[in-house]
């Protein structure tokens with residue numbers, strides 16, 4: 001079961017599908033995030049200087065140099081997601097890769113963001129030509145992926161840029177094929193090397209055949 005009751009409700013709404021399952025993160029997997037976000041911050045009078053793989057502690061008010069605390073980071077993220085259509089474009093190659101996979105796999109996008117932003121993101125993805133179902137979760141992704149898979153043990157592939165999400169899915173779906181894809185590979189410098197059982201992908205053109213093979217195509 002998904003631990004997030006709203007995510008569980010969203011999953012219940014999906015049509016039954018027995019095809020192999022491909023679950024995708026959105027920010028920095030399907031849509032650009034870490035490249036446009038600093039431009040948004042600049043427009044609000046803030047700057048991002050990444051010294052680690054996190055936002056809190058790395059955002060400062062430009063005029064004062066004041067470091068922004070967690071509640072204000074959350075508020076800025078909320079503003080960014082409300083205005084995402086102005087900032088977030090598709091990551092290179094994602095649309096083509098998903099179009100190639102989409103007739104053989106059930107593709108579901110699972111984004112860790114407050115549920116209140118779901119409708120804005122849905123509209124933006126539709127406008128970009130990405131019609132795949134979108135789920136939001138405010139809790140760990142692993143239980144949601146387990147519920148999505150259903151009871152028949154179909155193959156599962158999961159793609160995310162956040163190591164903690166990959167580990168969450170590994171804990172809930174032990175045989176899931178895990179892929180670490182980052183829209184901006186320079187951020188890997190802030191992360192420890194991926195464990196051997198997580199496949200590191202440099203970009204979507206590399207991802208497409210590897211995901212296809214993992215799902216048995």
Ligand SMILES: [Mg+2]
Nearest residue numbers: 025027028161
């Ligand atoms: Mg992400």
